[in-house]
Amino acid sequence: MTTPYQLYYWDGLQGRGEFVRLALEEAGAPYVDVARHKGGMPKLKASLDGDKVDHPSFAPPALLAGDMLIGQTTNILMFLGAKHGLAPRSQQGRLWANQLQLTIADIVAEAHDTHHPVSTNLYYEDQKKEAKARARDFREQRIPKFLDYFEGVIQRNRARGGYAVGARLSYVDLSLFQLIEGLRYAFPKTMARLEPSCPGLIALRDKVAARPNIAAYLNSKRRIPFNESGIFRRYPELDG
């Protein structure tokens, strides 16, 4: 591809766009993070539902690849994974990678709802009580269940290379890295308690962090720090 990809995602937060950014960075694929440039926000808005858009997105992120506008994070990753060698080649392998990515999307949505259990249209401050109850369930029931699941996925992988899918790095591994980073940021006490029970996941996280393209990205200004506008937010009252 000669034209760089155009990524449409909110400026100022990692959010769901970060899963896409990590895949683009690992692949070394040129891309423009549209909303982070001057005049980018109207372009982002138009990409979602402008009159000329055949395939509108319900919400960012969306990726323009040539003349294809692709929305929904797991869908974008499936496309990029196949294109840039970040996914298995077999149909069965691709379905499995997609299944895992969808399960990551599920816990990411639940992480979001810990601070917005009633409405995304209200401020966190207006749903703090409900957030406390939901976050408690997330910490005590859901995070352990998801981590245990992903740890089992790595342990069952017959290729035994420590990756989630097959014998090589895939976009699923990049997303698991981001999931661990996000959970560590938002729930540091909870994660300190749980990490000893998922050594395979943590080893995978470290392996991803050490990849040259990812390490360079994490040290660059392109990596927006975690903050309280994103999905993973550090509200100490929601941690255990």
Next chain:
Amino acid sequence: MTTPYQLYYWDGLQGRGEFVRLALEEAGAPYVDVARHKGGMPKLKASLDGDKVDHPSFAPPALLAGDMLIGQTTNILMFLGAKHGLAPRSQQGRLWANQLQLTIADIVAEAHDTHHPVSTNLYYEDQKKEAKARARDFREQRIPKFLDYFEGVIQRNRARGGYAVGARLSYVDLSLFQLIEGLRYAFPKTMARLEPSCPGLIALRDKVAARPNIAAYLNSKRRIPFNESGIFRRYPELDG
């Protein structure tokens, strides 16, 4: 395929399994709804994380297709759609169908959370107050936004046949039918108010309901009625 598919999903409710059932029924594909047969529940459990399972599912539904076990609803539908002519043939068309199915999955998850905003591990009765607040936001903000989006998708479809994707029926249309049915069941007053603003969607719902295989299925005992164990639940206090 000579071996019938095996669908692993909870007995007694439509839930996410229903989106898969509708695709199987429209395709006229033989399948066994495992948990609805004697001894089915242990089989379902084993399909998720039994020792011999290479690709465990975090949660049902899962579909056994030959020797492939596929989890996550949108992933199963992507597989079935390609296999049974219920999806476009081009890569762009398939990505678009998957994007729409993922957006349907998003509103389905939000519909679930109207009655379980705090925890899936608690009864509805233990989170009624929070449910009321979340349902109000869902009725007033989210349902209209999603319906408006899907209506726009149908209107923008250049093939002009009234389908969501291209000129022919796809699994996305079957799922939009199920979404409308579910919302009508759970939020009858809200839907009576909103339906006039999405005539394309309602026409599509009617077109799907009239398809011979779907009509036969809806009239059969295989179609489990909506009930208060499923995702779409009729709790009058949550409707507008």
